[in-house]
Amino acid sequence: MLITRKQWLLIGALLVVAAATFRIAVAHWLPNDGPDDGRVYAQMARNLLEQHVFSHDAQPPYQPSLIRLPGYPVFLAGVYSIFGHTNNGAVRVVQALIDTATCGLIALLAFYWQPNEKRKVASAIGALALAAVCPFTTIYAATILTEVLTNFLMVATFVAVTLAFRRSTTEDIEEEKKRNFKRALLWWMVAGLLGGLNVLFRPDSGLFVAAVGLTLAGTMIWSVIRRKRSAENDPKRRRRFALPAHSKKLFASGLISGVLFSVAFAAVLTPWTIRNWRVFHQFQPLAPAHGEMPGEFVPRGYNLWLRTWLDDESYIAPFLWSLDTDPIDIDDVPPYAFDSPEEKKRVTTLLEAYNNEQDTDTDADADSKTDNSANPDEDKDESDNKNPNESDQPESDQKPQVEMTPQIDALKRAHTMWFDTHSQYWPFVGTLLPFSDLDHTTHQQIWLPLFAGLTAAYTLIGLAGMWFLWNSGSFDARRWLLLVVLAIVLRLILFSLIENPEPRYLVEFFPLLSVLGGIAIAQISKLTRKPQMDTDKHR
Structure with missing residues (x-):
């Protein structure tokens, strides 16, 4: 049964309304x-409106801040x-509408990436359906976090990149x-402007920009190889210097594209970088990795230790x-965190010193918490507190240093983040x-198995979409596949190596899986109809 254009439009409209x-x-x-981050963002936004300063302070003197990028505030x-300085309800509705627009962009991306012209509309509808009902991205419309805007700008960037590639590879006069x-x-x-704007919301969005740059470079190399093979198989094109001249043209066009993309990307970050240099005398085009203000202490040794087991x-x-802010109980540390009994003893000693100092400073900490109750993140980022890797014992009483060198199991961390229930x-x-x-x-006995199953389903259908793109043999389809793989792998590598591997950092994968899933659904539906068509033909 053939579906008419009006029916496709009706289905698409219903899915948008449902989303x-x-x-x-x-x-x-x-x-x-x-989320504490949400309260910090909200405080910064109110300070912009009421104090006319970009600060995360809840009380005067409202010192300038750089712990967060300015996009979301x-x-x-x-x-x-427009709706009131504390109206987070309005923020949620706006985010819900933006996330709905993201669903539309996902459908558009699936339409462009589908190599089979006859299956483009079906791919778009399939991707739209997957995006519309995806609970992993939907929940962020209800939170004061950056994920909704990040997803929108990521998909918008990929749409712009897709149009750029399509325009530059047409065969015309x-x-x-x-x-x-x-x-x-x-x-x-x-695309560069959208990528830069996305980084102003989340610094790790620069990985999507890197994926685009690597895809552009890979496309140039791949195009030269294809041209070379084509020339070798065509006797008329076996002319001396013919291929190098064409290669130069390909590289020149790719280089110009890459330069404009990079310049546009950098232009968005330039005002923020200049502001930080003028205010803090630091070259900081993004935000500090640990969200610290200049001069604040960061327990880097402790963080490195966490990376080896957390x-x-x-x-x-x-x-x-x-x-x-709170004591740390050695019994809460899992056994696999220690490489040897000696390491466990050393960590126990350090944590005891840290906990004893916490007990000694109880009154001071209580006063500090009272003063900063409006902004709990300040307690978390306080720079003058003791690092648990340090001890106040005299040097003569300290135990010999013990190497703490368990390996970072990045694959295990990546697997744990990806196959989480994503029920945050x-x-x-x-x-x-x-x-x-x-x-x-x-x-939980109902919802968590369901969410785990949905995670597996989106993953499997995304892999199926990857296979169909590769198996199509289309140069363009394989380019989109390269872009998706780079976007996923680069992000997965980064967050599998940091000290806080939170599954929510991978929520940006689900829009891409929806695109791939839409392509897979269209191709699978085509394959399942073939036997029926053959049966009708024999009849």
């Missing part, structure tokens, strides 16, 4: 102001200026080629976010295993 309804309902019924300030090349350069500039989100809060910020947030620990009051 918007789902997100607005979640934003209304499941609002979440829990400026976005919040824009919404607050010479005059039309020049016109298309100019349009391609314009799209490269748009591979579960449940350990992040007690061992990282509670540092300098839902009322039933938690881990699936062990089953005996599931909370029946929030129906």
